[in-house]
Amino acid sequence: MAFTGKRLKGLIAATFTPMTPNSDINLLVIEQYVDYLVQKQHIRNIFVNGTTGEGMSLSICERKRLTEEWVKHARGKMDNVIVHVGCLGLSDSKDLAAHAASCGADAISAVCPSFLKPANLDALVLYLKDVASAAPSLPFYYYHIPKITGITYQIYELLGKVKENIPSFRGVKFSDVNLMDFSLCVSEYKEFDCLYGVDEQLLGALAFGAHGAVGSTYNYLGNKNGDMLEAFEAGNLQKARKIQCSLQEFLYFVFDMGWGLAEFKDIMSQVSGIPLGPSRLPLYSSMKSNHHDDIKTKMLKLDLI
Ligand SMILES: CC(=O)N[C@H](C=O)[C@@H](O)[C@H](O)[C@H](O)CO
């Protein structure tokens, strides 16, 4: 096993999957996307093919091609490329895990199958162990997003079980609002990286000792969130709160409009100038027309861009 012992920390952008106007994957803008994150948002870690990247809506073949391109273009420019390999079936997840390792990804992460679900926590551990075993040299992170998967086991309990069972297990991407569960994980399992995934309340998770954060908004609000992290680390809570509140006001506005993933992607296209195209399923879009002016105005008003 080739673990370097490096810890995952700081901001990790959950990348959008660039698409053509026809919703085919568009590999041609990935290099530009990587450069934008590094140069304009000071983001050096990415989480690809996750929720934001619509990984579960893409074919295995598409996910492999995307992984290859992200890894290729991030090499030498970024610190970590974490590839989400979770699928509804175990063999697909293992196939993607082995592929990520063969491409030179830095880590893998997986949600648990959520159609036919594990019957209990031990069954979940067995699934994770099996996926991790397909890429034993890569750090493995469980992706906890109960609102979407419906799998609601306490992560504090899960960590106790994986500790002895999965040698490559390194932590959790925790996309839930249960900060007590999160806090118990951080304080009890110091050897694991606990990455928070609800951008709108990252400051709360930082107060409980979050090592880092994975999220969609770090794509275009990387600098603002970076300022918040810096203020928190310097003990300037007043400044950190002010920034978190502005970010919340922005997200409140977005949710209040009924906007979803397609609009988030559109926001990133606008702010970055990279044409990321529509999302794969029209279902993800509330199909509101022409919201561009509203978004820019709101972001400027809140001093976010
Ligand atoms: C459901 C979803 O996509 N969650 C993302 C990460 O887990 C977050 O980064 C959110 O996009 C963000 O917190 C805005 O709600």
Ligand SMILES: CC(=O)C(=O)O
């Ligand atoms: C946000 C996140 O981590 C994801 O999109 O998977």
